[in-house]
Amino acid sequence: MTIRVYNTLTRAKEPFEPVQPGKVGIYLCGPTVYKEAHIGHMVGPVIFDTIKRYLVYCGFDVRWVVNITDVDDKLIAQANLRGIPMQQVATEMTADYLHNLRALGVDQIDDMPKATEHIAEIIAFIEELIERDFAYPVDGDVFFDVSADADYGKLSNRSADSQQGEGGEAAARKRSPGDFALWKSAKPGEPSWDSPWGPGRPGWHIECSAMSRRLLGKTFDIHGGGLDLVFPHHENELAQSECCHGQPMVKYWMHNGLMQAAAAGKVGGRSERERDQAGQATGSGQPPESAGNVETKISRSKGAGGLAQLIQRQGGERIRFFLLRTHYRSTIVFSEEGIAEAGTGLETFHRFCERYERVTGQSFYDLPVIGRRADGQLEAGDSSLLREVQRQRDSFLSKMDDDFNTGAAISDLFDLVRTLNKACDQQQLEDAGQRSPRALAEFQRGTATLRELTALLGLFRQPPPKTLGGADQELAGQLVELLIELRATARKGKDFAMADRIRDGLAGLGITLEDRKEGTGWRRD
């Protein structure tokens, strides 16, 4: 077993070997908590949650850090807009973020450091950079000197001198346009911390350099984030850390694809920049604002934010599955129909889980999870069922080994559940009088593998909410049972008109009946 990961730095898949054998440090750039999260913010956390589960499963000791940026221009702007302190904005939006993570089953994060809680480390880091002549203070600001770093641009494959750099009034104080702020002097009324350069706040990139060093060390294994962060954010982090330490910051840079809002028809036209430039005289300096054509960026689309409501409508598991269906480096086009469709596929598994419980009396969701790869090896012997399960498990794992190809691995899960359903059919496992103990035992062993593999993806940890909502749900359930009883009587008397009327009536209320040999079951759609 060799895990291979795609490294943005080398633009190639490489065998995964941690810096220290057996130990893995992962740093994922988290949100700037100034507004409610949108679904695009969940792509990284869900895939890295899955990656961590997988690495732990493969025997690594993993520490996963996700930072919270709780001081920044956008936060200040939002606080002013709402007339509340910046910290309150951060607290509210962090709570929203955490709530969303929980709903999507992201629970593997070990540390969530906040920028404002690491000001001392940040200042110390900047001082080291100044000492080493990689940074210079000017009138209360401190900038990183891009020209001092010969390697600058190696992550995003661009040259330092071609960069326009961030604008604003501070730009005039920079030596060259590509230099970026490590420390920003405070304007009156802005939140600030004391520093050797006067009151101010950290620049955007420095917190990640300082906090990753503190929690994971100068060189760590995996740094993740959205593709949009490659430049300038990660390029600048890398420059700061490597100039400061004189050693590599990160062994594997991993970037997830961005989510796109579904636009009318296929998403349109040439790139925004090309459109913009076509519309005006060439050779202009700063890139202009969006031309306002079809909006495909999640962060700018009308539906941005609103993740909490989306979760309420669709449920976290569907959204997680929707995200995992596509390879993490691909663009995902968001549509609520897409999520609903993913949910339809998920039904197959939940149906199977119910069936498993009917057969064994045990809840699938309560089955112990095989947490280690080595422990999940099957002893297939002469069992054709278990040989098939073994084949599917191997296939699943080989796809996960190949840069965490969850989309491909999921196909094996569908195959596996079909294999198990077939065994159930052929061995008549639902008929306690007919089935053989051996067939039952093999079926249970095979299902343990399904449990093992689905847990790696963080799926099927809970039964889907299938009860009737509201305070009277118990009563409603009893009423459904009563109707089923009446229908059974009708069927016994061959009064199918009445039986069908009951079933159709319940269907109209969103309740589906399933007649089986042992009796009639029901579920709510």
Place this chain on the structure above:
RNA sequence: GGCGCCGUAGCCAAGUGGCUAAGGCAGUGGAUUGCAAAUCCACCAUCGUGAGUUCGAAUCUCACCGGCGCCUCCA
């Protein structure tokens, strides 16, 4: 203008040099069922276009068409 990515069935989506191109959704036919539901079985693509490299390409090269991203805040 610079640096990248993508174009696989009605839809979503794996595969990136070689057995019959995964899987899902939708659909069709069948088994099962009183009829359904669930489940199972079968069917459903030659891979944007053109040329080239090769014994062999969806997979490599070139051109063209179409779509997207970053270069400025962004997960």
